[in-house]
Amino acid sequence: MTLSNVAWTRTFHIYQAILDHPFNQELRKGTLSQEKFGYYIEQDSLYLKDFSRALAIIASRSQSAIHMKSFLEFSQGALIDEQEMVHQFFQDTVGFKATTQVTPATLAYTSYLLQQAAFESVEIGVAVVLPCFWIYREVGLYIAHHAVANNPFERWISTYSGEEFSRNVDEAIRIFDTLAINASETTRQQMCEAFYKSSVLEWHFWQDAYEMRSFDDIRLEEKKKKFAE
Secondary structure, three states, X not given: OOHHHHHHHHOHHHHHHHHHOHXXXXXXXXXXXXXXXXXXXXXXXXXXXXXXXXXXXXXXXXXXXXHHHHHHHXXXXXXXXXXXXXXXXXXXXXXXXXXXXXXXXXHHHHHHHHHHXXXXXXXXXXXXXXXXXXXHHHHHHXXXXXXXXXXXXXXXXXXXXXXXXXXXXXXXXXXXHHHHHOOOHHHHHHHHHHHHHHHHHHHHHHHHHHHOOOOOOHXXXXXXXXXXX
């Protein structure tokens, strides 16, 4: 069994929780509010900028010219996706105005990606970015197969269920497994752990977007007041 299969199997319950999350179920049914979808897109735009930076860092540290080329292309693609997302998806999101807020999950996830990509081994760097590729493809394919007709979120669905995105996912998985072959057992375990943590952060990303949380969430202030009483 490849290490990618091991990592995916260990985190499958997280992927299932992401599928079952109200955000994705409502998106599938076309009933997700435009406000929540717009907030999610805003967070994804912020995420993709740092995701692109993490991919570029991995490329710069790669020993393989082929891997370097792939990750540079992934990095450029993430920036293009971010620009298109702002232009296209915001146009499609009726009545949504950018909030300039960041969710705790967005901040935690991007910080984790950049820290691991810059300071851990390339193997772990690849492991930490892989769930974003892989989970999004599987979620996109699931929703594409189960979405209602005339779904208002068809543009998003087709983006992540498309063949071009799937080819990039396959390449990222291939690189992960190639690096794992010559890695020590300790590194292989760390790769699986990094994959797991990023998968958990994926769930929190959708959760915070659905709840429209911000880093300075007012609910924290309410809890502090209650505690002070």
